[in-house]
Amino acid sequence: MSRFHKILIVALLLCVVTFAFGQFILFGLINVAFLIVFGLGVAFPQLSLFGPFVCRGGNSRRCVALTFDDGPDARSTPQLLEMLREAKISTAFFCVGKRIEANPELAAQIVREGHLLENHSYEHSNLTNFFSGARLKTELERTQAVIKKNSGIAPNFFRPPMGLSNPKIFRAARELGLTVVGWSVRSFDTILSNPQKIVARITRRLEPGAIILLHDGNIPAERLVTTVRLLLANLRELDYEIVRLDELLK
Numbered sequence: 001m002s003r004f005h006k007i008l009i010v011a012l013l014l015c016v017v018t019f020a021f022g023q024f025i026l027f028g029l030i031n032v033a034f035l036i037v038f039g040l041g042v043a044f045p046q047l048s049l050f051g052p053f054v055c056r057g058g059n060s061r062r063c064v065a066l067t068f069d070d071g072p073d074a075r076s077t078p079q080l081l082e083m084l085r086e087a088k089i090s091t092a093f094f095c096v097g098k099r100i101e102a103n104p105e106l107a108a109q110i111v112r113e114g115h116l117l118e119n120h121s122y123e124h125s126n127l128t129n130f131f132s133g134a135r136l137k138t139e140l141e142r143t144q145a146v147i148k149k150n151s152g153i154a155p156n157f158f159r160p161p162m163g164l165s166n167p168k169i170f171r172a173a174r175e176l177g178l179t180v181v182g183w184s185v186r187s188f189d190t191i192l193s194n195p196q197k198i199v200a201r202i203t204r205r206l207e208p209g210a211i212i213l214l215h216d217g218n219i220p221a222e223r224l225v226t227t228v229r230l231l232l233a234n235l236r237e238l239d240y241e242i243v244r245l246d247e248l249l250k
Contacts, residue, residue, distance in 0.1 A: 004050045004167060007037060042129060045163045045182030051170030055182040057209040057248035063241045064210040065248040066091040066228075067183065069120055069159065070217025072099055072106035079221040080228065081106075081113060087232055090114045092245035094159040094181075097122030097143035099217065104150040111151040116245055118157040119143045119178060129164040136172040144176065157181045157245070163213075181245070183213035187227075190215055195227040203234050209248065 011034045018027040041049025048055070057065065071077045072095055084091060093110050095117055100107045110117045121128060122142045131139065140158060148154045158178040160169050165180070173180050185205045192198045202212060212231075216224060235242060 002051050002167070002170070003048065004038075004041060007034070007049075042164050042166060045165060046184065050165050050167045051174075051180060053165060053180050053182050054211075054249060056184040056211055059208040061241070062208045062239060063243045063248055064185075064206065064208070064212055064235065065243055065245040066212050066214060066231075067094060067159075067181075067245060068092070068214050068216040069094045070099075070124065070215050071095055072103045072110065073217045073219075074103050074106065076219055076221040076224050077103070077106050077110075077216045079225050080216050081109060081115075083225050083228060084115070085113055089232065089242050090116075090244040091242075092116035092118055092157070093216065094118045094120035094157070095143075095147070096120050096124045096217065097139075097146045098124075100143075100146050100150055107147065107150040108152075111153055114244075116157070117147055117151050117153065117155065118159065118181075118245075119147065119155040120159050121161050122146070124161045126161070128161045129166055129169075131168070133168040133171055136168050137175060140172055140176050140178065179249075181211070183211045185210045185212045187212065187214050189219060189224075189227060193223065195223060195230055198227050199230045199234055202231060203238070206235075206238065206240065208240075211245065211248070 011030055014030050015027055041047050045053045046055045068091060071093055093115055107117060119140060122139045144154055158173050159181050163182050170180060185202050187198050187202050189198045
């Protein structure tokens, strides 16, 4: 039973009691509080309100994992892969199904060069959190099939678009044997354009076991490569080891 279901049961019991005794103001406040908690759970994966949202690894080693969302992107992913190859760094790419179909060779290259290729939905729709359970499962299944077809490997992890979640997300992922993964450090590299500021934000939030969220989709190649190069230098200076996501979560 998730935290959400426990809170829901308590809220329902309190609503029944307050309504039965005519405490309508308290009844309304309970409903408002429940909606606030629900909204926080949707927006903040670290709360793990609806299910086991994995947002960090263990802190026994001074390790972090880099993850890249929304690709593959022919305008930036090749340059990123080249830089990671030179640095001998393995990361995780959470890819959009339709972008894999548009860039099948890039998807194959990601796996061939030792990175993880994981599920980030098929459409990456802003309305994903409002999809029915059946449509969510179809989104995930379709992406699983596309990734398997173009890389030969089926994903083990799923990251919801924008990190938004609800009970249906976890139900669909569970039915497909997928672990839902979030992050502990968000770079805001889709909002910030200055690589130094992006890296400074990440560095302030670093701790052992951190999962760092970056993007290779819709990010200018020069900015992406500069950001990652600066970040790798900072991590080395701070004596952090960069490991692949699956290793971090062992």
